[in-house]
Amino acid sequence: MAEALTGEAILAATEEVLRRYGPAKATVVDVAKALGVSHGSVYRHFPTKAALREAVTRRWLDAIHVEMESVLDENASAADNLRAWLQHLFDKKRRSHTEEPELFATFRVLVSESCTIPEYHIEHLVGQVARIISAGVETQEFVTDDVRRTAQAVWDATDMFHHPAHAAEWGNPHIQTAFDAVVSLVIAGLRYNRMPSAAGDA
Amino acid sequence: MAEALTGEAILAATEEVLRRYGPAKATVVDVAKALGVSHGSVYRHFPTKAALREAVTRRWLDAIHVEMESVLDENASAADNLRAWLQHLFDKKRRSHTEEPELFATFRVLVSESCTIPEYHIEHLVGQVARIISAGVETQEFVTDDVRRTAQAVWDATDMFHHPAHAAEWGNPHIQTAFDAVVSLVIAGLRYNRMPSAAGDA
DNA sequence: GGGCTGACATATATTGAAATCTGTCAGTCC
DNA sequence: GGACTGACAGATTTCAATATATGTCAGCCC
Numbered sequence: 001m002a003e004a005l006t007g008e009a010i011l012a013a014t015e016e017v018l019r020r021y022g023p024a025k026a027t028v029v030d031v032a033k034a035l036g037v038s039h040g041s042v043y044r045h046f047p048t049k050a051a052l053r054e055a056v057t058r059r060w061l062d063a064i065h066v067e068m069e070s071v072l073d074e075n076a077s078a079a080d081n082l083r084a085w086l087q088h089l090f091d092k093k094r095r096s097h098t099e100e101p102e103l104f105a106t107f108r109v110l111v112s113e114s115c116t117i118p119e120y121h122i123e124h125l126v127g128q129v130a131r132i133i134s135a136g137v138e139t140q141e142f143v144t145d146d147v148r149r150t151a152q153a154v155w156d157a158t159d160m161f162h163h164p165a166h167a168a169e170w171g172n173p174h175i176q177t178a179f180d181a182v183v184s185l186v187i188a189g190l191r192y193n194r195m196p197s198a199a200g201d202a
Numbered sequence: 203m204a205e206a207l208t209g210e211a212i213l214a215a216t217e218e219v220l221r222r223y224g225p226a227k228a229t230v231v232d233v234a235k236a237l238g239v240s241h242g243s244v245y246r247h248f249p250t251k252a253a254l255r256e257a258v259t260r261r262w263l264d265a266i267h268v269e270m271e272s273v274l275d276e277n278a279s280a281a282d283n284l285r286a287w288l289q290h291l292f293d294k295k296r297r298s299h300t301e302e303p304e305l306f307a308t309f310r311v312l313v314s315e316s317c318t319i320p321e322y323h324i325e326h327l328v329g330q331v332a333r334i335i336s337a338g339v340e341t342q343e344f345v346t347d348d349v350r351r352t353a354q355a356v357w358d359a360t361d362m363f364h365h366p367a368h369a370a371e372w373g374n375p376h377i378q379t380a381f382d383a384v385v386s387l388v389i390a391g392l393r394y395n396r397m398p399s400a401a402g403d404a
Numbered sequence: 405g406g407g408c409t410g411a412c413a414t415a416t417a418t419t420g421a422a423a424t425c426t427g428t429c430a431g432t433c434c
Numbered sequence: 435g436g437a438c439t440g441a442c443a444g445a446t447t448t449c450a451a452t453a454t455a456t457g458t459c460a461g462c463c464c
Contacts, residue, residue, distance in 0.1 A: 005407080027455060038409050043457065114370075153383035157359035165367040168316075181355035189391030207437080229425060240439050245427065 005037055007045045007055075014056045015103070022102040023053070023109045054117050057110055060103060061121045064092060068128055078136025079187045082154070085132060086183055089125070090161040094170045108164040125162075126155045133190065142190040150190070157186050207239055209247045209257075216258045217305070224304040225255070225311045256319050259312055262305060263323045266294060270330055280338025281389045284356070287334060288385055291327070292363045296372045310366040328357045335392065344392040352392070359388050 013034045017026045028049050032039035046052040071088045072081055097104045111118045130151035136142035144150040160166045161179055169175060215236045219228045230251050234241035248254040273290045274283055299306045313320045332353035338344035346352040362368045363381055371377060 028457090029455070039456085040410070040458085041408055044407070047457090049456065149379075149383050150387065152380065153387045156362050156380055156384050157387060159368075160358050160361045163367075165365075166361075177351075178354065178358055181351050182358050185352065185355045185359060185391040186387060187391070188394050189387040189389070191394060192390050230427090231425070241426085242428080242440070243438055246437070249427090251426065 005035065005041055005045070009035065010042055010045055010052070011056055011059055014052055015060070018053075018056060018106050019100060019102050023106040028052070050115070053106060054110065054115060057107055057117055058120070060107070061117070061124075065121075065124050065128075067092070068125065072128075072132065078132055078139065078141045079190070081135070082129070082132045082187060082190075083183055085128070086158055086161070087179070090158075090179060093162050093164075093167075097164075097167045097170060104164065104167070108167070111164055122155065126151050129154050136190065143192050144190065154186055154190070158182060207237065207243055207247070211237065212244055212247055212254070213258055213261055216254055217262070220255075220258060220308050221302060221304050225308040230254070252317070255308060256312065256317060259309055259319055260322070262309070263319070263326075267323075267326050267330075269294070270327065274330075274334065280334055280341065280343045281392070283337070284331070284334045284389060284392075285385055287330070288360055288363070289381070292360075292381060295364050295366075295369075299366075299369045299372060306366065306369070310369075313366055324357065328353050331356050338392065345394050346392065356388055356392070360384060 010031065014026075014031050017030045017034055020026075021030065028042055029039045031052070032042050035042075042052070046055065068085065068089060071085050073084070076084070107118075126148075130147050133142055133144065133151050133154070134147050137144060137147060155162075158179075160169070160182070161175075212233065216228075216233050219232045219236055222228075223232065230244055231241045233254070234244050237244075244254070248257065270287065270291060273287050275286070278286070295306075309320075328350075332349050335344055335346065335353050335356070336349050339346060339349060357364075360381075362371070362384070363377075
């Protein structure tokens with residue numbers, strides 16, 4: 001008897017199948033075939049095809065989250081940290097789009113289906129931005145009265161450079177110039193930003 | 203004999219047909235039928251269906267351009283002007299998306315086909331932003347060493363609130379809060395922004 | 405017993421033939 | 435003579451059939 005069929009093995013095989021065929025063509029039967037089992041076995045570990053796809057994407061995103069954590073430099077200024085972090089994320093997404101288009105397309109499908117995965121991804125990354133900003137507020141490099149909300153604003157303002165809907169523009173030769181301009185503007189804003197009061201504000 | 207068939211009459215009929223059927227279903231034959239002529243006549247005025255669609259969209263966008271011009275208030279501060287202008291544009295696009303979904307969808311199609319129309323639209327509106335920023339620099343309310351590039355950065359940073367790819371999010375109840383946060387951050391940035399040197403900079 | 409199989413019902417995707425649409429143009433009619 | 439028509443060729447879309455995929459489950463095998 002071969003090794004027991006684990007969820008992890010299924011995820012690895014699914015990622016491989018997605019890489020090869022893309023989200024439109026990959027089937028559960030393909031995954032089972034790659035593992036040498038019947039497709040019924042796959043359903044013992046994942047209730048639906050959608051759940052399987054989401055689990056693979058989540059694993060992929062988690063790896064990105066870990067990588068992004070490692071970009072932060074405690075000795076750098078908050079502005080430098082934020083710029084480097086945003087640049088790294090942009091490069092990462094751009095490379096992913098060109099070098100593993102099928103996995104990227106899978107993520108794109110999940111975004112358009114508005115499942116909870118992209119929400120989870122955004123929440124995590126905005127959390128990292130919030131930590132960078134928070135450190136900047138600590139050293140009085142940045143000014144803000146609502147770190148979380150400002151972090152979300154930084155995320156939204158740089159949307160073009162991480163939202164998959166804009167991936168087609170990432171090949172444009174001027175995109176790096178546009179990125180630099182937006183990031184500079186945002187960082188300048190962080191040096192002296194006060195949020196307008198939201199409904200129910202203190 | 204009826205009135206001579208003019209380009210303007212064809213555009214009006216096409217807009218009506220697009221409103222009714224949307225870009226996916228509207229045909230040149232429908233337009234001709236609405237005008238009581240054969241579809242061959244339409245081709246006497248517009249070389250292709252795409253050209254016709256673009257002409258209608260251009261007319262629609264031009265009306266928006268004119269309306270946006272009228273939002274500017276010479277007595278207000280540059281910051282207030284910019285905020286009001288961005289808010290007006292956002293409201294306009296949002297209303298267009300819900301109240302004339304088929305025309306909005308037509309614009310969306312042109313954007314995804316990357317014809318020159320959206321480029322023209324963006325160039326015009328970024329020009330208006332540049333004028334607001336320029337006035338702000340004049341009064342020393344804003345600081346920037348490249349008005350045009352900064353205007354483009356403001357446009358890019360607020361992308362979420364005017365790019366049709368994000369239209370689905372415009373119904374979200376928190377979207378106004380997100381808008382306010384981004385605009386505040388951008389305006390704060392304009393008060394003390396210096397662009398990084400681009401290649402070939404002075 | 406518990407993980408696996410494989411046949412099954414239902415849902416989704418593919419296919420190819422028929423219908424419709426786009427774009428052209430010789431000819432009509434004022 | 436010049437704006438319009440309507441028949442036409444080729445491209446595209448539609449629709450119904452057929453095929454493939456998803457998800458279930460009774461039964462098999464270690």
